[in-house]
Amino acid sequence: MRLMIFILTFLSAPCVLAGEPKVAGQTYLYASQPGKPTLDNGVSGGNPFAAVFVDLLKQEYSTFESFSNALLRNTERLSEGFQVPELVLGAKEDWQFLPIPKEEKRVALVLMISDYTQSGAVSLPGVKSDFARVTTALVNANFKMLAVIDPDAADLNRILSVFAGQAKKADVALVYVTGHGVETGHETYLLPGNYKVDYGVRELKYKAVNLKVIGASAQAKHANVVLFAGCRNNPFEAK
Numbered sequence: 001m002r003l004m005i006f007i008l009t010f011l012s013a014p015c016v017l018a019g020e021p022k023v024a025g026q027t028y029l030y031a032s033q034p035g036k037p038t039l040d041n042g043v044s045g046g047n048p049f050a051a052v053f054v055d056l057l058k059q060e061y062s063t064f065e066s067f068s069n070a071l072l073r074n075t076e077r078l079s080e081g082f083q084v085p086e087l088v089l090g091a092k093e094d095w096q097f098l099p100i101p102k103e104e105k106r107v108a109l110v111l112m113i114s115d116y117t118q119s120g121a122v123s124l125p126g127v128k129s130d131f132a133r134v135t136t137a138l139v140n141a142n143f144k145m146l147a148v149i150d151p152d153a154a155d156l157n158r159i160l161s162v163f164a165g166q167a168k169k170a171d172v173a174l175v176y177v178t179g180h181g182v183e184t185g186h187e188t189y190l191l192p193g194n195y196k197v198d199y200g201v202r203e204l205k206y207k208a209v210n211l212k213v214i215g216a217s218a219q220a221k222h223a224n225v226v227l228f229a230g231c232r233n234n235p236f237e238a239k
Helices: 048-057 064-078 125-140 153-168 211-215
Strands: 003-005 026-030 086-088 106-112 144-149 172-178 181-184 187-190 223-228
Touching: 026 064, 026 211, 048 064, 048 125, 064 086, 106 125, 106 153, 125 144, 125 172, 144 153, 153 172, 172 211, 187 211, 211 223
Parallel strands: 003 144, 026 223, 106 144, 106 172, 172 223
Antiparallel strands: 026 086, 181 187
16 A cells, blocks of 8 residues: 655645535544643654554454544553543444455545644654554555645645545545644644744634644545544643
8 A cells, every 4th residue: 555645735624515425424532631631752652542553453343433442441551541532423333443344445644743843842752753653554554545744734734635535535534633732612723833832822723723624624435533642731721
């Protein structure tokens, strides 16, 4: 299976036009509970959520329910209780996750932000490690890949548009996303690498990316899964 890595320029955010076929709802798997951070164990470790995800892709789980339960349980164990993952269902749990049926087409987007030198925030060295191992694991599991690390805001919108087009032609779409995350007002945001720390929460709606926008790019017919490995706390609370 070929690995395609796109670093692209801006087009437009994905949208669903009237009259287009309906797609399955998005199921979200968060690496941590609301209001809590996740771990970045550096280049040799990365996020426990990523480590467990990669390991489970090497095994055979007959249903998505059994796969997701193992992902949540094993992440909590590997992080020694620091991360308590959350599942927010948008689709049925009893569909076959692995092995992939021969007649099915599955696509995946791996989207990660590691370099925050422009923002004043701490960069995430473990994300680079996670990018390599998550992408490789999905390729080996026979997902058609679109993988991008450290895009700017313009690139990101183009990437989501491209992936939405791929997902519409697929049976299953999976998105794995991480970077610095902020959750406020029950909304989760991914911070681009140039999101200035001084912006605080006031620019989240304009210069960060709402996770729902990323998730909306998963528009496959049968199932859509979004895995968010970023933090869900709000470091700007005191600002």
